[in-house]
Amino acid sequence: MKKCVIITTINPPTKTIQRHMDNNDYDLIIVGDKKTPDCYFKEKCIYLDINIQDEMFPVISKLIPYNHYARKNIGYLYAIKNNYTIIYETDDDNIPYDGFDCAINANMTQIIEDETCDWINIFKYFTNNSWIWPRGYPLSLIQKNQTPQFRIDDSVDKTPSIINGLVENDPDVDAIFRLSSNSNIKINWLENKHIIVSNKNMCVFNTQNTFWIDNDIYFLLLLPCSVSFRYCDILKSIIANIILRKKNKNIAFISPNVYQLRNEHDLIKDFQSEYSMYIHNENILDFISNGIDTIDLHNDKALLKTIYNNLFDKKIITELDIQICEEWLKYF
Numbered sequence: 001m002k003k004c005v006i007i008t009t010i011n012p013p014t015k016t017i018q019r020h021m022d023n024n025d026y027d028l029i030i031v032g033d034k035k036t037p038d039c040y041f042k043e044k045c046i047y048l049d050i051n052i053q054d055e056m057f058p059v060i061s062k063l064i065p066y067n068h069y070a071r072k073n074i075g076y077l078y079a080i081k082n083n084y085t086i087i088y089e090t091d092d093d094n095i096p097y098d099g100f101d102c103a104i105n106a107n108m109t110q111i112i113e114d115e116t117c118d119w120i121n122i123f124k125y126f127t128n129n130s131w132i133w134p135r136g137y138p139l140s141l142i143q144k145n146q147t148p149q150f151r152i153d154d155s156v157d158k159t160p161s162i163i164n165g166l167v168e169n170d171p172d173v174d175a176i177f178r179l180s181s182n183s184n185i186k187i188n189w190l191e192n193k194h195i196i197v198s199n200k201n202m203c204v205f206n207t208q209n210t211f212w213i214d215n216d217i218y219f220l221l222l223l224p225c226s227v228s229f230r231y232c233d234i235l236k237s238i239i240a241n242i243i244l245r246k247k248n249k250n251i252a253f254i255s256p257n258v259y260q261l262r263n264e265h266d267l268i269k270d271f272q273s274e275y276s277m278y279i280h281n282e283n284i285l286d287f288i289s290n291g292i293d294t295i296d297l298h299n300d301k302a303l304l305k306t307i308y309n310n311l312f313d314k315k316i317i318t319e320l321d322i323q324i325c326e327e328w329l330k331y332f
Contacts, residue, residue: 003027003086003101006075010035013043014092015261021045023096026088031075034066048074056081060327063320069229072207073324076221077331087212087221093263094167094208100257103163103194104211108252111156113198114148117141118285120201122253124148126166126190131181135174135274136204136234138281152195160196160252161214161244164205168259172206175230175270176278194254199245202285207233209258217249219300219332222325224311226318230273231280235316238281239307242288246297280316287314301329 005020008031013021020028021044028045030036031053040047053061053074060077064070072089079087086104090096114120119141123132133142171187197203212218220240223232244250280287290310295302308325311317 001085002083003088004029004079004084006031006072006079006087006089007092008033008069008072008075009092010037011092011263012037012039016090016092016095017045019096020090025101027084029075029078031071033068033071046078048078060324063324063327064225068225070223070225070232073221073223073225073328076218077328080215080218080221080331085213085215087218089207089210089212089221090258091208094258094260096258097256100165101211103165103252103254103257104213106194106254108158108160108194108196109154109156110194111153111158111196111198111250113151113153114145114201115151116149117145118200118202119145120197120203121145121148122197122203123166123171125150125195126193126253126255127187128190130187132171132173132187133177134204135172135206135230136237136277136281137174139176139278140282156196158196158250159213161212161217161249162205162240162251163194163211163213163254164251165209165211165254165257167209168256170260170262172208174277175267175274178267179271189256191255194252196250196252199248199250202238202241203251203253204234204241205237205251205253207236208260214249217244217247219304219329220244222304222328224317224321225324226321227316228273228276230270231277234277234281235284235311238284239288239304242285242292242307243300243303246292246303276316280314284316287311287316300332304329 004027006029030045030047032049
């Protein structure tokens with residue numbers, strides 16, 4: 001298997017980046033931005049600075065805003081163009097444990113479904129029902145679905161298309177959780193667990209610790225550019241969930257395989273960045289799903305275009321993302 005790690009950063013090599021540089025099983029792709037130091041030209045990685053991005057992908061590189069997390073899209077295109085069979089995306093503050101990718105070859109025989117809700121709070125399963133929810137989970141469901149009814153099917157024989165790892169030390173929760181919870185509460189994750197999520201549930205995931213292992217759905221790697229930094233990967237995950245459901249493919253979750261030494265954050269600024277996520281995700285499934293049931297499931301371009309047009313009609317994304325999506329789909 002040809003495997004890569006994709007990170008976009010404006011920092012010099014962090015402990016996370018150094019760990020991936022030292023891992024000979026993966027090629028490390030660093031996607032630069034305006035503020036990224038040039039030291040990466042001398043490091044053990046594939047460094048895509050702005051000039052290289054513009055040269056390799058001239059149209060889409062000029063469309064994607066600078067100083068934006070969505071520059072990561074260029075890294076995805078590079079990996080797809082170079083035929084990587086496993087794409088692992090992460091951030092520069094998520095330090096991998098030894099064997100962080102063991103789940104790629106794990107035999108996953110269990111599937112989980114929340115029978116009480118369209119959405120599933122997967123953190124509840126991995127914490128024995130602790131008071132916690134993932135970033136992007138609708139706020140109206142936090143009180144309403146405090147005790148989900150999980151049904152576990154032990155007779156599954158499926159390989160997931162996406163595997164999302166949970167994060168030790170500083171999990172991916174939203175600003176409301178961080179601002180309202182006791183900071184001394186330690187989350188005790190269940191260890192050595194992995195489970196596939198039923199397509200009857202919507203399950204948000206992020207870009208912090210995620211394996212993409214099915215090249216049939218690599219077109220879903222696209223990060224929206226006209227929404228905020230704290231919403232773009234969540235919106236991407238919801239789009240992916242909808243299309244995975246239609247194509248009868250699944251996402252799986254695994255116990256923490258990395259730990260985070262979180263970069264400095266201003267929680268009020270995080271809240272501001274997440275505000276549109278809080279509002280839109282209450283109805284996002286209706287917005288996204290409109291009309292896609294009539295589209296041939298093999299027509300990936302039509303599926304993604306329709307969803308982006310639906311989001312544009314609801315003013316969740318702007319014309320910029322429509323243009324980027326059109327250009328993105330030329331590579332598939």
